[in-house]
Amino acid sequence: MTTFQQQLKSRFAALGLIVVLVLASLLLRLWSMQVLAGDSFAAQAESNRIREISLDAPRGRILDRNGTALVTNRATLAVSVDPADDDVRELIIKEQSLDKTDDPTRADLERVFGGLSDLLGMTPQEVFDKVSDSSVEALRPRVVAVDVPLDIVSQVLERQQEFPGADIDEIAVREYPYGDLAAHVVGYTGEISEKQMSSAPKTAGYELGDIVGKAGVEAEYENVLQGDKGARRIEVNASGKAQRILEEQAGVPGRDIKLTIDIEVQKVAEAALQDALAEAHRQNFRDAKAGAAVVIDVKTGEVLAMASAPTYDPSTFLGGISQTEWTSLTNKSSEYPLNNRVVMAAYPPASTFKAVTGLAGLETKVTYSGKTYTCTGRWTEMGAQWPKWCWDHSGHGTISFDGGVEESCDTVFYEIGYEFYKRKKEELQSVSRTFGLGSDTGIDLPGEVSGRVPDAAWKKQFNENYPEYQVWLPGDTVNMAIGQGDLLVTPLQMATTYAGIANGGVVMTPHVLKNVLGSDGKVAKSYEPEVLANTKISSKNLAIMRSALVRVTTTGTGKGAFAGLGVTVAGKTGTAQVYGKDDYAWFCAFAPAESPKYAVAVVIEQGGHGGSVAAPAARNILAKLLGKKITTVHTTDRSR
Amino acid sequence: MRRVEKTLRQQARDSVNGPLMLLVISLLAYGSVMVSSATAGMTGGPGLFRRHLVGIAIGLVPMVIAWAIDYKKLKHWTGPLLILFAFLLISPRIPGLGTTAKGATSWLQVFGVRLFQPSEPAKLVFIVVMAALIAEYEGRIDKPRDALRLLGYLGMAIALILLQPDLGTGLVFVAISFTMLLVGGMKGRYFAVLALVAVIGIAGILGIDATLDRAFGRDVALKDYQKNRLLVFVDPGRDPAGAGYNLAQSKIAIGSGGISGSGLGSGTQSNLHFLPERHTDFIFAVLGEELGFTGAILLLGLFLALLIASLGIAASSRDLYGALVVAGVMGMWLFQILENIGMTVGMMPITGIPLPFMSFGSSAMVTNLGGVGLLLSVWSRRYGT
Structure with missing residues (x-):
């Protein structure tokens, strides 16, 4: 028996060595990951769970020389469509691919946007044009209609599964108490274009989809009227669902401007x-x-x-102007009202x-x-x-x-x-x-x-x-x-x-x-x-x-x-x-x-x-x- | 009376291996704490934790039975055990008995009730059978014919397991066989040949490619997607896209644990569902995140002590057969530790192999505690009867 056990001794020693080597290699790997690279992984874990959402700060008002508001802000309900929705994304990918033969057909658009466009009194193509607008930050829901009546709001919310990607958002929009009065002086606002984005540093800190002045005083004094955005840090789970708000910093509203206009x-x-x-x-x-x-x-x-x-x-420009409206404002027979x-x-x-x-x-x-x-x-x-x-x-x-x-x-x-x-x-x-x-x-x-x-x-x-x-x-x-x-x-x-x-x-x-x-x-x-x-x-x-x-x-x-x-x-x-x-x-x-x-x-x-x-x-x-x-x-x- | 009493106490003291018992209890406790933490935020979390404890309780039954049975008697049951082994592996394929989950038909289901994964206890049967076969050569396997015969059994086992198919369990069989052949005295040259074949066959395809990729810093030779296709062919349960995501999230979880971890129950990767399968296959990632490097050292220390204690039991065995059984159990544990922890840190491919004593899952618990029973059976009979 003893000779047999001695015979085995070297084999047990080899087995023991293998055990130690295996566990040591795991330990070494863990040491490098947890001790050496721990901070970098911790940062990744943080960015996994924390999303920063910018909070729009109210835009400054535009007043006449006596303090009467020509342009102010109001909250409104908007219908937006999330381009990340599976059905919607499929159409966008088809549209953006170089292969023109697979562009979404009328029937595709009708299938995805038909219900929503009927509700909003638009055509499926009009809805899609707004949703597929590549000038907006990729993940941001696109506003397709503003000032939506309450009965439509409740229909969108109740029958949400019939409208792929659609949701209701409360957004702040410009209000014009005097309608088109002094329109050329005050100008209008719209989503920042890619061209404007690249014209840094004037637009430093802007994100695609931000509302900026496009003409008149709105554009000229953009940096005064635009406030400093606030930020909200939220914790999300793996499916991106918000769990809780970690931190919130309110935005600083833009400054009001008094014009020389009476x-x-x-x-x-x-x-x-x-x-x-x-x-x-x-x-x-x-x-x-x-x-x-x-x-x-x-x-x-x-x-x-x-x-x-x-x-x-x-106010035509609120929530994004439609192609038809834009054409009617810029074509040759329009006398160029802009x-x-x-x-x-x-x-x-x-x-x-x-x-x-x-x-x-x-x-x-x-x-x-x-x-x-x-x-x-x-x-x-x-x-x-x-x-x-x-x-x-x-x-x-x-x-x-x-x-x-x-x-x-x-x-x-x-x-x-x-x-x-x-x-x-x-x-x-x-x-x-x-x-x-x-x-x-x-x-x-x-x-x-x-x-x-x-x-x-x-x-x-x-x-x-x-x-x-x-x-x-x-x-x-x-x-x-x-x-x-x-x-x-x-x-x-x-x-x-x-x-x-x-x-x-x-x-x-x-x-x-x-x-x-x-x-x-x-x-x-x-x-x-x-x-x-x-x-x-x-x-x-x-x-x-x-x-x-x-x-x-x-x-x-x-x-x-x-x-x-x-x-x-x-x-x-x-x-x-x-x-x-x-x-x-x-x-x-x-x-x-x-x-x-x-x-x-x-x-x-x-x-x-x-x-x-x-x-x-x-x-x-x-x-x-x-x-x-x-x-x-x-x-x-x-x-x- | 006094004499008899003393003998009984002596017997009891002899049959209990204190360090082994203590280590197994520690591991079970450690695992329970982690499963409890991992399931805390899940729907039905408390229920899952209870099921984990029930799994431990169930596992005590085969442990005690194996402990009570004189392991030496098992040597004579090779034939029936081989049939049992084959039956266990084939059973999920028998209509009305099996069920398919995640691409593998590896569960036994009767009247719609999921019972267990037969491939788990099959590991123990495999160990006992292989030990008997190897022991025949009395510690000297130096004829190619003998080596081939033994490898033939392994090949048969792998062929059966790939019916399910379950790549991970097949690898466990390889690891078990390797350990037992080492102790059983197979010539070093055969190991070299075997290793060569294995390296060329598997690592040659995957490992070398991975090394090349790392060396060149890009995807050279075998493309990752091809590699994934290959692995998916062997194991359809794999999801190539999902596997990458799971691995990344697992590494983030473990790495972010740092030295001391985020604290029990406060791992964000785990609680916010970034970690997949966190109470089963990825339980170590939860441990790594919440208890950090400190917790990992403790676990690896426990595993090291368990394996050293097992080695002690193997060395105590009066016969080669007992040593081979212990070596087989050790091989099973060691490989599962390497594979499971290794996959969570990206050292090993992702397979569905649970971490012994730690992962949620009754089938594995039964197998591992059954293995403990086999060790105790060997230990308690070290002086002969």
Whole structure:
């Protein structure tokens, strides 16, 4: 027995060694995992169980200058669809795959979204378009309808299994107590686009699906209006179901903004634009569909009202705009209601520019107050083969410089323009630029265009490929002198130009922000007025122009519109010729003429005559601001 | 009377192996604590825990029976035991008796009542039969014919188990045979050949590929999905996607336990259901998460002591047959410890092998306590009768 046991001894020793080796290898592995890599695994366990959900902070409100809310927030019930739902995800994967043959069919969409779309009064395709929108963070439920009536809410909740992925969420949306009033100023909001996301650092900290300003003040002051998001840390189980809230940090609401806009003036301005369009139609200008009006404080640059027609309802964008709605707002026949024509459209200023030409002429001594000209209706100074007509083909006869402004005599300004051409100093361009024309005004709104002050260098460059058109000709300066030719301005630029004339030659930067409010509702930061340009035009010459402009509204081309207003207005009519279209009606003015406060610019596309279509709109805007009576004026003024 | 009394007390003292009993009780207690913690948050948790305790109680019956039976008598029952063994493995396939769960037909079910997994007690039958067969060679297996004959029995057993199919249990049979052949005196050269065949056959496909993948830092040679397909072919109960998830969650659970663990009942991986099969196959992951490296050392220490105590019993045996039985039980435990803990830390492929004395499951409990009974039977008869 002992020999047998000795025989086995070495085999038991081997077995014992195997036992020790096996257990030691397990121990070694456990040591490396638990002791050496323990922290990293612990972190993984934490990220397994903890989900961080960002809590949207309320967006700041947008108030008018008197504190009346133009844009605020409200809670609403929304129907959302979770793209992670199995049925929904299947369709999205099919849609996104490169293989076009497996794209979801109408029947697929009907099967998954048919019930929900019937309930919401949408088509299955519309629901799917919102759900498959790849610009939203992958896992976030997509809002497909907002402001859902309660009976639909309860149906969605009760019959949830019939609507794959659908749920009800309470979300905060923008509210517009005054509907589309000042829509172009306040702008609209929408889900952040991938393009915006990449434009860091302005959008640092944003997530796909966040609501951001897309236009107007909403976009311009996004960083002020957007609050700091709160965070909620929740514990979830393996199936992602929330167990409890671990920690919650409330968001910091965005700051309220007070605008320089006065909603009462804004209402008048928008109504005045509509009246002007109606008046144009009445005068048989049937293509008049669009226009713009703006009024600013000449001393501070504050914009009191800014209207653009046609307009849109910013609430259309709540919960995401449908493709159909988007198309109707952006297609060619829509007249582009999303565009704020006050800053985004550039037009020839026509005769309203004669104030600038006149001042340039006075400053350079090309002309002077009382200088006489002869208007026969046909002007052939540049040669008989290049005749130009005064708008009044019968001619104004012997007419002074001042009378030329009053009656908007083209001949007077042809003469001035031709003189500028002959001096070869581009002085008209220089003076135009001192008013800020040809450059952005720097208003705090997105999308501003700079217009154009044409000169020889520009023309050469513009016609780079057409050598025969590169030479600056006498006609170029002559046309520019009456605000035609290649000159382009925005309505806002004309308002700031007239404000500059009113304000002793100093042009203030226009702006729509008055101040930013703190959380206590008190002013935290105010916009400080800034000088945009100093024309350094002598006060003597400004006075000459001012009295000429006053005569326009008292005895000249704008007298009909301003009859009985009770305030002296210095203004100028304009009727711009646009190739292939009806004339564009202009009116620019400031008032009261003796101690100017406000400058206004109105343009009606294809509206016809400035004096009878645009001027009445300017009259009512000024009347509102200066406490005078608002009336619908019909004049027979057909002058330019 | 006094003499008889003394003899009885002497007998009782002789037949009880104190360290072994103490270790088994400690392991059962440790396992019960872990099962209780793992099932605490589950629906029907208290019920599961009660069933675990009942499983232990049931397991005491075969333990006592095996203890009482003189193991040496079993040597003469090889024929009937072989038939029993085959019956046990085939039984789940007999219509009306078996039921299929997770792709394997490994449960015995009568009148819709699930009884047990016959492959579990079959392990003990296999040990007893193989011990008898190996013992015939009196500690010297040096003819290729003899080695092949013994391996033929193993091959037969594996063929039967793959009917279910149950890869894990098949591997247990291999481990049992290996341990017993080692003690039974098979020539080292045969082990080398066997090991070579095994390495080329299995590890050559899986292990080397895994090593290559790790060496290159990417999936080279055999692709993971191919490997999974291969394993799924052998063991349809595997879910390739699920296996990866389970392994990741198990590793996170164990690793996050750190040195001292998150505390009993406070493992988030376990309580929030990230860990699959946490009271059965992945009970060690719960232990690792909640009791940390400290708890793992304690468990491995208990297992080491259990195996050393078993080795002591094997060494105490007066005959080779007894030593072989003990070696078989040791091989079964050691391999199941390696495979079960190994799979939770990613060292071994994922199979459905429970951790001895720790995992929930009556069939395994019966087998392991039956194994303890066999050890005690050998121990209590070490002086001969």
